[in-house]
Amino acid sequence: MNKPCRMCMVCRERKPKSELFRVIKKSSGEIDLDLTGKADGRGAYICKEGNCKEKLLKSKALNKSYKINVSQEVYDKILDKLK
Ligand SMILES: [Zn+2]
Incomplete structure (x- = not known):
C-alpha cells in the first residue's frame, strides 16, 4: 500500500504526511x-525540512490554500510554532 501523501502548499511537492506539518x-x-x-x-x-517555512509568508500560501485573506498575525502565530 502507498503511504498517504500530501502536497506541500509552498513547493507543491507531494510527500509522506510524516514529512509535513499540518495546518488546519x-x-x-x-x-x-x-x-x-x-x-x-x-x-x-x-x-518540515528545507526552506518552505521561510517562504510561507512571502508566498502567502495559506491565502491560496484557503482562498481567503489570511492576516499577518495568523502567519506569525503559525511560523512561531514551526520554529
Ligand atoms: Zn515544501
Missing part, C-alpha cells in the same frame, strides 16, 4: 498548526 482551518474559521494530525478541519501541509 477550523469550522470557527481559526487557522492554526495541528501537531496531532487529527484535529478536525480543512488541512494544508508544509514541509
